[in-house]
Amino acid sequence: MDIETRYNQALDYLYSFVDYSLKHSSELAKADFNLDRMFALMKSLGDPQAKYPVIHVAGTKGKGSTSALCAAALQTAGYKTGLYTSPHLEDYVERIRINGEPISHEQLVELVEEIKPHVAKVEKLTTFEITTALAFLAFAKYGATAAVFEVGLGGRLDATNVVTPKVSVITSLSYDHMAVLGNTLTLIAGEKAGIIKPGVPVVSSPQKDEAWQVLFRVASEKNSEITLVGRDIEFERVASSLEGQKLRIQNSEFRIPLLGRHQVENAATAYAALKASGIPITDEQIQTGFSRVQWRARFEVARLDPPVIFDSAHNQDSFEKLRETLDEYFPGKKVYLIFGASEDKNIPGMFAEMKSKIKKIIITRADHPRALSVEQIQGLAEQAGAESEAVVPVKEALRRALELSSKDGSIVLSAGSMFVTAEVMRAFSSLRGG
DSSP states (O other): OOHHHHHHHHHHHHHTSBOGGGSOHHHHHTOOOOSHHHHHHHHHTTOGGGSSOEEEEEOSSSHHHHHHHHHHHHHHTTOOEEEEOSSOSSOGGGGEEETTEEOOHHHHHHHHHHHHHHHTTSTTOBHHHHHHHHHHHHHHHTTOSEEEEEOSSSSTTOGGGGOOOSEEEEOOOOSOOHHHHOSSHHHHHHHHGGGOOTTOOEEEOOOOHHHHHHHHHHHHHTTOOEEEBTTTBOEEEEEEETTEEEEEETTEEEEESOOSHHHHHHHHHHHHHHHHHOOOOOHHHHHHHHHHOOOTTSSEEEEETTEEEEOOOOSHHHHHHHHHHHHHHSTTOOEEEEEOOBTTSOHHHHHHHHGGGEEEEEEOOOSOTTBOOHHHHHHHHHHTTOOEEEOOSHHHHHHHHHHHHHHHOOEEEEESOHHHHHHHHHHHHHHTTO
């Protein structure tokens, strides 16, 4: 049997379990999240998560970029570095990377075969729990000497939270997944603070007071030293262009290819995390690693004239950051926003943040069970006073946006759902023949 057939069978096996990323928020809210299953599975596997030092990253926004920055620096410092993130954009194996490269389809097949008898011993495991265990196992099996794990959802009950890391990192907190995490920043921060372990240092991005008070209290209770970026670690942006940004952290200068003020904050958080982790690494190694980081669909300018931008913004706070970044790099330019979203998102809030930039919303729907119908989104666009039209499938929505953009030079921007943006990226690549 050829490897691609076996790879698809391995994915079928993973998806045969409960996959909460495909469930409606009402089901997510009553889900039986607890770590007992995960601890049982890891014990059966011989606790691979304890075989290498780990940086553990939670947060609402910026956790993926911060994780990628940490991993790039560790790799530059000579560590064989594992990076676990979710969701993937184009291929499932993107979730499990070693030295920047996704594991191969063959390796995933190998890992799935190895894990099957252990999974069979533990009842009610989910797709995400098994995938997380595969990452822990992969990094041990293929000789990782350091790893970065991004939390999937929340923190306290997330499958990644079976690890005792060198440092617990909490990036910017805002409102998202409220059906599961709670509808106040205090409740959300409480869930994210669940990754704080006794005596393990904590690094936090700048936070609103309400969130910071919770993080500080939990860190104090756990006897964990907490570093607040912006207070204990000073940083400033020095220069910025479409080529990248220059920033100063403490007294060292860094360059990052990622765009937007929020990425400067993420870089400062990654720097603080690396320093607090106790994993030996120099400022020079961090500088080189940061300059090489690659993290797709974060204000990714795929074409300059007329501009095409892929972004992963999917809540009100990230749409505010997206609008600020558009204002900075493309002042005065309007956007054709290719937009789809899951049913648990604050869509009116997103439209309100972006309204001043929108020429027209091209509403579409990703091939995803949690995606809202185009009719529902159109109703919300109408309420927001934004002009819109519905175009499905996603590939046709991109064609329509490109056609409109070719007439007036406005920006084509995909945001609102990682699943829509992933489909737009694939469609754009195929239209360009690449």
